[in-house]
Amino acid sequence: MKAFVKSQRAPGGELRTVPDPRPGPHEVKIEVEATSICGTDVHIWEWNSWAEGRVKRLPMVLGHEVCGKVVELGRDVQALQIGDHVSAETHIADGTCYQCRTGRMHICENVQVFGVDRDGVFAEYSVLPEINAWKNDPKLDPSLASVQEPLGNAVHCLLPEDTVEDLAGKDVLVTGCGPIGLLAIPVAKALGAGRVIATEVNPLRISLAKKMGADRVVNPKEEGARTAQVVRDYVGGQGVDVALEMSGHPSSLPLVFESLKPGGRVSLLGLFSGPVSLNFDDAVIIKAARIQGIFGRRMFDTWYTVKGLLAHPSFREKMEQIITHRMPIAQLPEAMDLLTSLQAAKISLLPRW
Numbered sequence: 409m410k411a412f413v414k415s416q417r418a419p420g421g422e423l424r425t426v427p428d429p430r431p432g433p434h435e436v437k438i439e440v441e442a443t444s445i446c447g448t449d450v451h452i453w454e455w456n457s458w459a460e461g462r463v464k465r466l467p468m469v470l471g472h473e474v475c476g477k478v479v480e481l482g483r484d485v486q487a488l489q490i491g492d493h494v495s496a497e498t499h500i501a502d503g504t505c506y507q508c509r510t511g512r513m514h515i516c517e518n519v520q521v522f523g524v525d526r527d528g529v530f531a532e533y534s535v536l537p538e539i540n541a542w543k544n545d546p547k548l549d550p551s552l553a554s555v556q557e558p559l560g561n562a563v564h565c566l567l568p569e570d571t572v573e574d575l576a577g578k579d580v581l582v583t584g585c586g587p588i589g590l591l592a593i594p595v596a597k598a599l600g601a602g603r604v605i606a607t608e609v610n611p612l613r614i615s616l617a618k619k620m621g622a623d624r625v626v627n628p629k630e631e632g633a634r635t636a637q638v639v640r641d642y643v644g645g646q647g648v649d650v651a652l653e654m655s656g657h658p659s660s661l662p663l664v665f666e667s668l669k670p671g672g673r674v675s676l677l678g679l680f681s682g683p684v685s686l687n688f689d690d691a692v693i694i695k696a697a698r699i700q701g702i703f704g705r706r707m708f709d710t711w712y713t714v715k716g717l718l719a720h721p722s723f724r725e726k727m728e729q730i731i732t733h734r735m736p737i738a739q740l741p742e743a744m745d746l747l748t749s750l751q752a753a754k755i756s757l758l759p760r761w
Contacts, residue, residue, distance in 0.1 A: 410761045411531030412740050415467040419455045423738065426469065429527065429535040431482040436541055438476030438494060442550035443529050443757045444731075445743060446473055446558065447586060452524070453744050457681065463524060471530030472498040472522035475544065475553035485538045493548070494541040495556045496529065497711065498522045499704045513707040514564075530737060532759065542711055548718065551734060551756035552727055555587075556714050558754075559727070560705035562592040563713050565652045565675040566599060568700040576600035581639060581648040581667050582622070584655025584678055585613040587730055587754045592652055593620040594726040598717055605639055605648065607663070610750050612732075619729045628659070636666035648672060658684045665691035677702040736760035 413424045431437045449471055452459045478492045488494070501508050501516035508516050522528040527535075544553045565588075566575065580596045582589050585608035596604050606622040608614050609629045617625045624642050628635045640647050647669035653660055656678030664674055665686065674697055691697065705711065717723050730753045735743050737757040746752040 409532040411469045412471070412737070413467050414452060414463070414470050417455065417460065417466065419453065421453055421470055421740070423740075426531070428533055431480055431485075431535050433482045433484040434538050435482045435535050436478050436485055436488055436494070436538055437480035437533055437535050438474070438541075439479045439533055440474060440476045440529055440531060440737075440759050441493070442475045442554045442759070443471050443737065444473040444551070444554045444558075445471075445740075445747060445755050445757065448472070448521075449523065449530075450744060450747055454748065458679070465525060468523070469527035469529070469531050469534075470523050471528040472496065472524070473554045473557045474522075474529035474534065475548075475550040476529075476534065478541070479533070482538070488538060488541060488543065492541075493544045493546045493550075493553070494536070495544055495553050496522060496534075496536050497540045497542060497705065497707060498557055499707070500526070500537060500540060501707065514704040530740060530757070532761070542708075545718075549724075549728075551731055551758075552718070552724060554756065555591075555727065555731070555754060556711070556718070557705070558588045559591050559595070559717075560710045560714050561588045561677060561702065562595045563710050563717070564705050565592055565654075565677050565702050566595055566650070567710075567713065568675055568702060574600075575650070577602040578649040579603045579605070579643040579647075579669075581651040581664065582606045582617075583651070583653050583660040583664055584608065584657065585610075585617045585625075586654060588677065589652070589654035590616055590620050590730045590753060591727070592654065593617060593622050594723060595717065597621050598720075598723055601650075603643060605642060607635065607639075607660070612750065613753060616729060616732075616753055620726055628663070636663050639667040646670075650675070652677065654678050656680050661686055662691065665695065665697060668695065668697055670695050671697070673698040673700065675700045675702050730754045731756050734758060
């Protein structure tokens, strides 16, 4: 089959012909119908310092966000059939560690990720463990179906705990309007949030944040040191109830806490490129802030919430806004250029080789 492969510890990737994958006893083989590019894929393509330290296995097929059709079943597969349309929960848990056995598979001690630790989905075919294959409504647009994984990140940021928090009427701040930040805006609205404020500096993403339903978009480049005050003023002075840090930019960390109401909650999803500093006395302790680190999706609570959201046509229409380009997968290098130059938000890659 054809696949994009990372073979060198250097920028870029290669279109190669590689052996077709064969499913193991508890796996299914899928024919890829659509994939989409994640920020992690960009890091690996560019081969930045994070990729240098994280990726151990080369050569490797890239990519992890996918929708595909089941074309072959492993010997012991029970819940899926040939012809089913599925997406992938991209974190493969071992099922035996302490975290897995206490209901926290998403932070498995030995987690593997498609396209990072094992062959991914920028290919004609891929193999998924049965437990990681999420069955889709066959009528769901494959491009939207492949974006369920990052949509799940946004849902997890807003609903991180075992008990669903009531977001009705709450003010929510989203710092950084990359794809997951953009998706968090309609998710917050769908879950009953009152006002949603976003911060972003890129013109395309500012425009998209407004289309996704943000009540106010603040540009930190324009407001500078006043950004947090602008946010607080917009919600009446005290600050927001919930803040989602999506950018991984060092300046966003103090901004989040300065914008937060005393007793408010912060979800941290963005990955920082190095150590960051914060005045914990003022930002966290005296403010009694609650902080939640977010990694992946709750397996599989988050997926059921995603399914419910996608059942509504109005929500699907919002999601479609962030897919700014649909391109043949053979044009992956060009798609990477569009993303790194911030000329695209989410790119759907279709199986045209």
